[in-house]
Amino acid sequence: MAVTTRFAPSPTGYLHVGGARTALYSWLHARQSGGVFRLRIEDTDRERSTPEAVQAILDGMAWLGLAHDGGIEYQTERFERYRALIGQLVEAGHAYPCYSSAEDVEAMREAARARGDKPRYDGTWRPAPGKVLPEPPAGVDPVIRFATPQDGDTVVHDLVKGDIILPNSELDDLVIARGDGTPTYNFCVVVDDMDMGITHVIRGDDHVNNTPRQLAILKALIDIGAAGERAEPPQYAHVPMILGADGKRLSKRHGAVSVMAYREQGILPQALLNYLVRLGWAHGDQEIFSVDEMLAHFDISRVQGGAATFDPDKLLWVNQEHIKAAPADRLEAEFSWHLQRQGIDPSGGPALTDVIDVLRERARTLVEMAEKAAMFYQPVTGYEDKAVNKHGKPPAAERLAEVHAALAGLDDWQPEAIHAAVHRVAEQAEVGLGKVAQPIRIAVSGTAVSPPIDQTLWLLGRDESLARLAAGMEYLRGIAEDAG
Structure with a gap:
């Protein structure tokens, strides 16, 4: 079976950097093996899911270049499939209706706490041989609970954290359908991964506690023949959280966390991918990676288990390195x-x-x-007072006139010829190059800061450069006359 991974965000907001890193790891793991990368929108939270949030996720993925294979799966379009499988699980004895109210369940949990036990649902409505169930209360729509196996252990073979072993006796009978019939997150995820042929589930380690429950549901679906030829669960890799510098989970208080906000700040998509891939993974001492190098070297099993810290200054450094090299x-x-x-x-x-x-x-x-x-x-609309006061005093206007004359006679408008002409003016005036270059900068940019003069004038072109030099010259002359 070809390696198949997925990214499954909930459309309740923008694509954040934690989700983007998960998507990147999943994309890399699929692409480097010639596998398949799928996109699923987990939009069962109808109150918070919006079309705008879906578009924000798609925009972020497109900007990062993390293209998915096939169509986009939407959970809200699969409710019939979920309900059919829940019905089959009930018929096979892997699930059952539960009429306990939320208040009843909370009382059960409080009683367990009082006994020193793990707070959980007590199985009142779980069928068992010889057990007499209570009479269902009138007018109550039951939830459907999954009958979690009570014996043995569930073992998660995690590619990042190693084996995670949890006794089944510690697992609750999870609600897989609400009273109104809508399926719950943990059930939908299992069915989706099963139907989409997902071989590797790469996600944040905040899902670690869900995984044993989801594995138990998947095994039950395999048992009733709902998984087709599939007989094995996917492999799991739970990647570490991303923290801010204060050690708290990354959030808005640490600055931008939206992928597209980093675009607005001038970060390159390749640089953001480079930075994110290094939040929890390394390849020797290498810091700067192209996408091709990520594909060549990334190994999900070498992702560290501990949390990673987001450093905005490091991201800026990575970004500058990409700007310089691309x-x-x-x-x-x-x-x-x-x-x-x-x-x-x-x-x-x-x-x-x-x-x-x-x-x-x-x-x-x-x-x-x-x-x-x-x-x-854009044209120069004014001249910076600080620059004029420092570099525009006489004989700055005369230097500009000399530069204007020298440049106007050039046959070759290239940086080398421009540099030579400006240098000759400085030599003839017996002044340092800065005494000529700074008035030029004021004239062509309005400030004392610009790229090297020869490149600046070359980019502006002959006509625009000469026009700005003439205007700057007249301005500085006017300043001198007013001062006189």
């Missing part, structure tokens, strides 16, 4: 998205790939890169 054309679409979010139209300016190559060494995020790139696509 081919410019691979960054182009995402960079354009950020420019447009800042109201910048790049269509009338230099090629995005050229701007990326000039700015990539100085930007930790694509937001920073877009901010630095604005000068190439």
Whole structure:
């Protein structure tokens, strides 16, 4: 049987980073073996599940590049299947109707606590040989409980945590259908994994306690022939939680936890995947991974069992490394998205790939890169007072006039020729290059900060550079005249 994994989020909100890491691990495990990666939307919580949340999950998966195979399974479209199997389990004696109210069950649990026992349902309505059941109360719709085996142990062979052994005597008779007939989470998950042919269930370790119960249900479904030819349960891998720096479970108080919020902050999808894969897994001392390298080296059995800590500064470092290393054309679409979010139209300016190559060494995020790139696509609307006061005093205007004349005579508008021309102006004026370069920066960007002058002017182009130099020159002359 081909390796088949799944990602099964509940559409009650955005795709968070913990879910994204689970999806990534599942995707990697399937892809590296030539297997199948399925997507299931667990939308049985009808009050909290929304179409907007479903779309947010799909958007996050698409942005990360974690493509699934086949159609999307929705649990709300499978209720008939669940009800049919619950009926079969009842007929076979693996499940039974229970008329105990919520108050009755709570009283049972309190009594167990008082005895020093584990709080649980006491099996009042569970059939047994020779047992006389109470008379069903009138007007009460019973829940359906699964008759959990009471002898022996349930063993979970966990690929991350090792064998987890739980005596069946500690397991409650789980409710698998509510009084209104709707199936519960633990039952739906088992049926879905069975019907979808899931061979490996990779999920957060907050599900560890559910797994023995789900295994017992699956074995009962196999026993009644509902699983077809399948005779073995899937393998399980429960991955550790992600914590904030304070040791608490990652949440909004630690900053952004939504995948798409990290996009808005200028994180590359490849960088976020790289960072997430390392939250609990390592390959030697390697920190930076391409997706191909993840596929080559990832091993679910080498995921650590302890919780991982999310470090935003480390994510920024990983992101910058990806920005510096990625081919410019691979960054182009995402960079354009950020420019447009800042109201910048790049269509009338230099090629995005050229701007990326000039700015990539100085930007930790694509937001920073877009901010630095604005000068190439928008006119200078003002000059920073601090920059003018420091670098715009006489004879700065004269230096700009000399630069303007030198550049206007260039036949070759390339960085090397531009650099040589600016350098000649500095030599002829017998001043350091900074005395010439800083007034140029003020003129073409409005500030004292820009990429190297030769690359900046090259990207702006001859006509735009000369126009900005002329305007800056006139502005600095006006400042000098006013001061005089």
